[in-house]
Amino acid sequence: VEHQVVEVLGRLRFRYSYSQNVLQHSIEVAALMAMIAAELDLDVEKAKRMGLFHDIGKALDHDIEGSHALIGMEFLKRANEDKDVLNGVGCHHDEIPAESSLASLVSVCDALSASRPGARSETTEFYIKRLEQLEEIGNSYEGVDACYAVQAGREIRVIVEPEKVNELEATVMSRDLAQRIESEMQYPGQIKVCVVRETRAVEYAK
Structure with missing residues (x-):
């Protein structure tokens, strides 16, 4: 070898x-x-x-x-x-x-x-703490409307307010968020970071 x-x-x-x-x-x-x-x-x-x-x-x-x-x-x-x-x-x-x-x-x-039994057990307490920490990091950014840890903590979705965060800032946020998760957390595998910015136009037909 x-x-x-x-x-x-x-x-x-x-x-x-x-x-x-x-x-x-x-x-x-x-x-x-x-x-x-x-x-x-x-x-x-x-x-x-x-x-x-x-x-x-x-x-x-x-x-x-x-x-x-x-x-x-x-x-x-x-x-x-x-x-x-x-x-x-x-x-x-x-x-x-x-x-x-x-x-x-x-x-x-x-x-x-x-x-095999016992190979990859994870305590409920550790799992919940990981989800909470993910959402806490996501919510710490300005312009974030909501943040959700999904897929058993393997993905974080951050929804931003389009009036406060433009497209470039959303891209930068996703990179910065990924770097913070890598440096501040311990986790198995990888975590997908998804920053969602959308604009909705709503009108009613009467």
Whole structure:
């Protein structure tokens, strides 16, 4: 394994998906991949590498725009990783097609590790605090009419008053809001920031 890959892989020790450590999750997926590959008489070594590296993009997705699966695939490509392994990493969220039986197993083993009892439990108190903090940050901006945390806290929708916030300011607000959420909050995965500015013309026919 290339030194740069080991370094980035090590960052996953400090990343969590809910309460499941991403590095530990990756090790579990690698072990599951190896067991299933052995049973199916497939390449066990490639299976382990697919499993271990499948979420490596999560160590980079704060710096690069895009999904962690494709980010990880491109990073490993620059590190001269095997093309079959690249496909396994890139396809595990169905953003590109799986080109082998082994690659198609990555999403299966990913789900097995993530959905096992106790793997990703999140307390109700922590969940509610996260939603409240999201809405508090959104409401702190001038010109905001309403703010809602939706999709179980994976998206924040900020509705602004068109008289007070123009289109350019709405765009700037969305970027600034995303940066504040990244710096002030801890959360699994990513949060979509949506600033809504609309003008309505209403008339009545009598």
